[in-house]
Amino acid sequence: MxxxxxxxxxxxxxxxxxxxxxxxxxxxxxxxxxxxxxxxxxxxxxxxxxxxxxxxxxxxxxxxxxxxxxxxxxxxxxxxxxxxxxxxxxxxxxxxxxxxxxxxxxxxxxxxxxxxxxxxxxxxxFDVGCNPSFHARQSVHPSYACDVAIVANGNFTLGEIRYKSVYDLVLPLFDQPYQVKIWGRDWSGIGRFYPGRKAPPSFLQGKLPFDKTPTVYSSAKICISIQTCDDQLSNRTMDILSS
Incomplete structure (x- = not known):
């Protein structure tokens, strides 16, 4: 067809x-x-x-x-x-x-x-899934290697649970000795939504081309997928599991 x-x-x-x-x-x-x-x-x-x-x-x-x-x-x-x-x-x-x-x-x-x-x-x-031929396991890339990786735009107030998801999963990392890398928009302004909190500058990696996401997921020890809705899993959850 x-x-x-x-x-x-x-x-x-x-x-x-x-x-x-x-x-x-x-x-x-x-x-x-x-x-x-x-x-x-x-x-x-x-x-x-x-x-x-x-x-x-x-x-x-x-x-x-x-x-x-x-x-x-x-x-x-x-x-x-x-x-x-x-x-x-x-x-x-x-x-x-x-x-x-x-x-x-x-x-x-x-x-x-x-x-x-x-x-x-x-x-x-029809729910989302992933493309296993694209999101496949790759060799660790030194530029993306880290303890914890997060690939997401902030969008902190979007949906039902995104604010809490960031609060529970991401903010605690700011005070830990882990090597964390965050790709995406909004993170430099997180203090406007979570007063008194600031992402360490070393965490912020800027934008990430989509074709690099499988490499990130394969290079990090832990990948965090931020959730937005109570009744849905994010696309990135599927992509991470496949990589």
């Missing part, structure tokens, strides 16, 4: 995209585009279906209504993976689906299925 994947982020291409490829499908990726380029690509590639997921850059930068018209005119099956459900259903998935009207939705939360049905969209539960 020829699948046109409207995906910008490497994390999407190396997860759902790569999984579709591993099943033998021919996948072409389109990240930065407009309605005209999409129509041209459809005409040239002749896909059997369109796939996209989560929150992507093109979801904001593109004119969703014009993109939806192109897909509808081509009479293509459109599969959308609502990876941000339920946390961002009202803020994002609902709005997106009201405009795009995908043929079918895979949602991370069973709680959202009735809402999709109310919009006239078929949906089923």
């Amino acid at each position: 020829r699948i046109l994947a409207l995906m910008t982020f490497d994390i999407f291409r190396n997860s759902l995209g790569a999984s579709l490829e591993s099943l033998g499908h021919e996948v072409r990726y389109l990240g930065k585009f407009d309605a005209e380029l999409l129509a041209t690509t459809i005409k040239q590639f002749k896909p059997h279906m369109i796939v996209d997921m989560g929150w992507d850059i093109w979801h904001v930068n593109a004119d969703l209504r014009s993109i939806a018209k192109v897909i509808k005119k081509a009479k293509l099956f459109h599969l959308y993976f609502a990876e941000e459900d339920w946390l961002h259903f009202a803020r994002w998935s609902k709005r997106y689906c009201e405009i795009m009207q995908p043929s079918f939705v895979l949602t991370r939360s069973p709680l959202c299925i009735p809402a999709y049905r109310d919009m006239g969209i078929r949906a089923t539960y």
Whole structure:
């Protein structure tokens, strides 16, 4: 099957995209585009279906209504993976689906299925996993070797339990003699959310390209995955276990 994947982020291409490829499908990726380029690509590639997921850059930068018209005119099956459900259903998935009207939705939360049905969209539960061919065990890399590794943006007040997850799992490390490395945004400003606390400068490693995450997970003695919701495990939990 020829699948046109409207995906910008490497994390999407190396997860759902790569999984579709591993099943033998021919996948072409389109990240930065407009309605005209999409129509041209459809005409040239002749896909059997369109796939996209989560929150992507093109979801904001593109004119969703014009993109939806192109897909509808081509009479293509459109599969959308609502990876941000339920946390961002009202803020994002609902709005997106009201405009795009995908043929079918895979949602991370069973709680959202009735809402999709109310919009006239078929949906089923589909959780995240990992790509074991990408998140595979690697040799220890000296640049990433440490006692404890954390790969996550702060987002300290997001969801039900993220604040507590950081409080319980990360803050105690600030006072311990372990070699800790933290990759991601927001950590230098942690004191605004946890008064009196400051991440040691030696901990902060800045941004990490997604393709380096398996190396980090393989090089650290302990990897911590921060959780956000009571009823879901983060993607990174699966990736860490696979690496």
